Amino acid sequence: MTNGVHVWSWLNPNLVELLDKYLPEDWHERVYDPEIWEGVDKIPESEIWELHMSLKSRARGFLQGRLKRQRMRLGETIEDLLEVEEALPEDVLTIGFARRFATYKRATLIFKDINRLKSIIANSERPVQFVFAGKAHPADDPGKELIRKLYEISRTPEFKSRVIIVENYDMNIARHLVSGVDIWLNTPRRPHEASGTSGEKAGMNGVLNFSVLDGWWVEGFNGENGWAIGDNRDYRDQELQDRIDSVSIYSALEKEIIPLYYSRDEEGVARDWAKKMKSSIKEIGSKFNTHRMIAEYATDLYFPAADLSVEAERDGYKLAKSVAVWKDKFSASWNAIRIKPNVQAESSAKSVKVGQEIALSANIYLGTLDPSEVQAEIFVAKMNDEGEMDSFSLYPMKLVKEDVHGEYVYGGKFVVSEEGNLAYTVRVIPNPQKLPNRYFIPIAKWIV
Numbered sequence: 484m485t486n487g488v489h490v491w492s493w494l495n496p497n498l499v500e501l502l503d504k505y506l507p508e509d510w511h512e513r514v515y516d517p518e519i520w521e522g523v524d525k526i527p528e529s530e531i532w533e534l535h536m537s538l539k540s541r542a543r544g545f546l547q548g549r550l551k552r553q554r555m556r557l558g559e560t561i562e563d564l565l566e567v568e569e570a571l572p573e574d575v576l577t578i579g580f581a582r583r584f585a586t587y588k589r590a591t592l593i594f595k596d597i598n599r600l601k602s603i604i605a606n607s608e609r610p611v612q613f614v615f616a617g618k619a620h621p622a623d624d625p626g627k628e629l630i631r632k633l634y635e636i637s638r639t640p641e642f643k644s645r646v647i648i649v650e651n652y653d654m655n656i657a658r659h660l661v662s663g664v665d666i667w668l669n670t671p672r673r674p675h676e677a678s679g680t681s682g683e684k685a686g687m688n689g690v691l692n693f694s695v696l697d698g699w700w701v702e703g704f705n706g707e708n709g710w711a712i713g714d715n716r717d718y719r720d721q722e723l724q725d726r727i728d729s730v731s732i733y734s735a736l737e738k739e740i741i742p743l744y745y746s747r748d749e750e751g752v753a754r755d756w757a758k759k760m761k762s763s764i765k766e767i768g769s770k771f772n773t774h775r776m777i778a779e780y781a782t783d784l785y786f787p788a789a790d791l792s793v794e795a796e797r798d799g800y801k802l803a804k805s806v807a808v809w810k811d812k813f814s815a816s817w818n819a820i821r822i823k824p825n826v827q828a829e830s831s832a833k834s835v836k837v838g839q840e841i842a843l844s845a846n847i848y849l850g851t852l853d854p855s856e857v858q859a860e861i862f863v864a865k866m867n868d869e870g871e872m873d874s875f876s877l878y879p880m881k882l883v884k885e886d887v888h889g890e891y892v893y894g895g896k897f898v899v900s901e902e903g904n905l906a907y908t909v910r911v912i913p914n915p916q917k918l919p920n921r922y923f924i925p926i927a928k929w930i931v
Contacts, residue, residue, distance in 0.1 A: 484776060484779050484780055484783070484784075485678065485699055485702055485771065485776070486677075486678040486680055486683075486699065486771075486776060487680075487683065487770075487771045487772040487773045487774070487775055487776035488680050488683045488684050488687070488771065488772060488773060489772070489773045490514050490687065490768070490772045490773070490774065493658065493661060493684040493687065493688070494687055494688065494768070495538060495658075495662040495688050497534060497537070497538065498534065498538075498662070498688060498689070498764075501526065501530065501531070501534055502522075502523070502526075502764075504526075505522045505523065505525045505526050506519060506520070506522040506523070507519060507522065510522075514768070514769075514772050514774050514775075515769075515772060515774040515775040515778055516769070517769040517770065519769070520764070520765045520768055520769040521765070523761050523764050523765040523768075524761060524765070526761060528752060528754040528757035528758060528761075529750065529752050529754075529757075531689060531757045531760055531761060532752045532753060532754075532756070532757045532760075533752075535665075535689055535757075535760065536573060538662045538663045538688075539573040539577065539663050539664070539665070540573045541659070541663060542571075542659040542660065542662070542663020542664070543570075543571045543572070543573050543663070545659045545663075546570075546571055546614065546647070546649060546656075546659065546663075547567050547568070547570055547571065549649055549650075549651075549656065550567050550570060550647065550649060551564060551567045553649070553650050553651075554567065566643070566644065569644070570644065570647060571612060571614070571647060572612075575610050575611065575612050576609070576610070576611045576612070576665050576666070576740070576741060576744045576745070577611075577612050577613075577614060577663075577664045577665050577666070578611065578612070578613050578614070578664060578665065578666040578667075578668050578693070579613075579614050579616075579660045579661075579664035579666065579667055579668065579685070579690070580593075580613065580614070580615050580616075580617075580667075580668045580669075580670075581614070581615070581616040581617050581652060581656070581657060581660050581661075581681060582617050582669075582679075582681050583617055583618065583619070583620070583626075584617045584618060584619040584623075584626040584627070584629050584630050585619070585620075585623065585626050586623075586625045586626060586629065587671055587672045587675040587676075588669075588670065588671050588672075588676075589670040589671065589672055589725070589728075590615065590617070590629050590630075590633060590670070591629060591632055591633060591636075592670045592725060592728060592729055592732070593613070593668070593670070593729070593732060594636060595725060595726070595729035596729060596730075596733065599733050600733070601641055601642075603733065603736055603737065603741070604642070604645040604646075605641070605645075606741075608745075609741050609742075609744075609745045610645070611645070611736065611741065612644075612645045612646070612647070613645065613646045613647065613668075614647045614649065614660065614664060615633055615637075615646070615647070615648050615649070616648070616649040616650075616652040616656055616657075616660065617630070617652050618630075618652050630648075633646075633648055634648050657681070657684070660685075661681065661684040661685040661688050661690060662685075662688040662689075662690065664685075664690055665690065665691065665744060666690065666691055666692075666693045666740065667681070667682050667685035667686070667690050667691065667692050667693065667694070667709075668693050668694070669681075669682050669692065669693070669694035669695060669698075669700065669712075670694075670695055670712065670728065670732075671695055671697050671698065672695075672721065672724065673695060673696070673697045673713075673716075673717045673718075673724075674697055674717055675697070676695070676697040676698030677698060678698045678699050679694070679697070679698035679699050679700065680699070682694055682698075682699065682700060682703075683699060683703070683767055683771040686703065686708065686709070686763045686764075686766075686767035686768075686771070687763070687764055687767045687768040687771070687772070688764070689760035689761070689763055689764050690760075690763070691708065691709040691710070691756075691759055691760065691763055692704070692708070692709035692710070692763070693709060693710045693712065693732075693735070693740065694709070694710075694711065694712060695711075695712045695713055695728060696711050696712070696713070696714070696715045699771060701715070702770075703766065703767055703770070703771060705762070705766055707758075707759060707762040707766075708759060708762040708763040708766045708767065709759070709763060710735050710739065710740060712728050712731050712732055712735070713727055713728040713731045714727075716867050716868070716869075716873070717867070717869065717871065718869065719869055743755055743756055743759075744756055791919050791920075794919070795919075802919070806918070806919070806923070809856075809913075809917070810924060812851075812852070812856075813852075813856075813913060813924060813926070815851075816849075816850050816851045816852050817926060817928065819848070819849075819850030819851070820847065820848065820849055820850060820852070820857075820911055820928045821847070821848040822845055822846075822847050822848075822909055822910070822911060822928065822929070822930045822931075823845060823846045823847070823848075823890075824843070824844070824845045824908075824909055824930060825843075825844040825845060825846065825892075835899050835905075836899065837899050837900065837901060837902055838898065838899065839898070839899050840896055840897070840898050840899075841896060841897055841898075841899065841907070842894065842895070842896040843861055843880070843894070843895055843896065843907070843909060844883070844892065844893065844894045845859065845880070845892070845893050845894075845909045845930075846886055846890045846891070846892055846893075847859060847890060847891050847892075847893055847911060848888070848889055848890045848891075849889070849891060849911075850889070854882050854891055855914065855917075856913065856914055856917065857911050857912065857913060857914055858879060858880075858911070858912050858913070858914045858915060858916075859879075859880040859882075859893040859895070859909060859910070859911050860877050860878060860879050860880055860895070860909070860910060860911075860912065861877070861878040861879075861880060861895050861896075861897055861907060861908075861909060862875060862877060862907060862908050862909070862910050863875060863876045863877075863878065863897055863905060863906075863907040864905065864906045864907065865901075865903055865904070865905060866903070866904040866905065866906055867904070868904075872906075876897070878895055878896070878897040879895060880893040880894060880895030880909070881893065881894060881895065893909075895909075908929065908930050909930055910927045910928060910929045910930070911927065911928040912926070912927045912928075913926065
């Protein structure tokens with residue numbers, strides 16, 4: 484189940500008022516229903532843009548107050564305190580990065596090519612500014628080092644007015660940031676991001692995500708509601724991954740994000756940007772909320788588990804006892820299973836075409852198990868350039884005949900559906916039709 488965030492904790496009240504004008508009256512009770520959010524399309528771009536700029540102005544005032552108190556506590560000069568009054572102008576493209584400072588989140592990735600970043604943020608006609616906030620775990624010394632490094636960068640002359648660090652990150656800061664910046668930057672090292680709910684909070688407020696395709700963004704990105712960093716793959720060489728992802732960040736900023744943000748009509752409205760904001764609100768608000776998440780947990784896991792519990796207890800635990808006996812039988816017989824593939828010309832080819840059908844056959848020795856107790860299937864893996872599996876598909880095989888020496892012949896086929904490197908094999912699993920759930924006995928016998 485993909486995580487979601489609580490709409491009424493994180494959706495800005497002013498945005499709620501705007502949505503009240505265009506969404507059905509009962510939308511507060513049906514935020515889990517994607518159809519409800521279709522009304523977002525009716526909001527004029529000028530209205531969503533005007534609201535966004537007012538929220539940026541409010542966030543600016545709040546952050547200036549926190550920044551001033553922070554600099555006073557650190558004993559900084561009068562000049563440094565006066566600079567706060569000019570910090571974070573709302574007419575500048577503002578990129579936010581706020582989350583736990585763990586090393587895999589790569590908070591300093593944006594500074595990989597320091598000179599290229601300088602040219603981006605120092606552009607007098609189309610400047611860019613960054614706001615960083617977050618905390619490291621008390622025992623995470625590398626995470627603390629990231630914060631120290633960021634702070635030192637923020638105090639250098641070339642970044643002093645364009646990179647802001649806000650300390651003592653809390654929910655109040657988070658609420659202002661997820662509705663008061665333009666871009667939400669997320670740079671985790673794939674595939675370590677479990678979810679990344681801060682981006683969900685920002686996205687449902689119309690703040691556009693600019694993120695590595697990891698965690699929830701793999702599902703949330705639709706091409707219209709933000710931007711992706713890098714490509715949808717992992718790298719063993721971390722330095723290579725950092726270089727590729729940082730170049731992707733700079734290129735997207737220079738060629739897409741910055742030009743789009745500063746493209747205004749005669750009324751000063753960034754209409755194409757506002758359209759992306761509406762796509763973000765609709766897509767992320769409708770799918771990545773806790774109402775949907777809890778409903779899925781209930782219908783897909785909790786309710787079936789409760790039904791299974793009732794069924795297992797019926798007739799003096801008849802089902803539970805039968806499954807227990809079957810599991811004991813599998814434990815005693817499983818290692819005896821042997822799979823011998825019958826290699827065919829088309830199945831051993833090094834190169835196949837999209838749309839080509841691949842047929843596989845295998846002789847399988849089951850020992851004391853009956854064919855009705857197992858299922859043979861073809862396992863097809865999509866491999867990346869690093870030789871690692873990205874995804875897989877399963878295709879059931881049918882019992883063709885009983886052979887000699889206690890072996891059974893199984894056959895099956897699959898169609899090559901896409902380009903790329905494929906690997907396929909045959910395996911045997913317990914018959915899922917005899918189990919309350921396919922993964923109730925999580926074992927498989929592979930070709931060895």
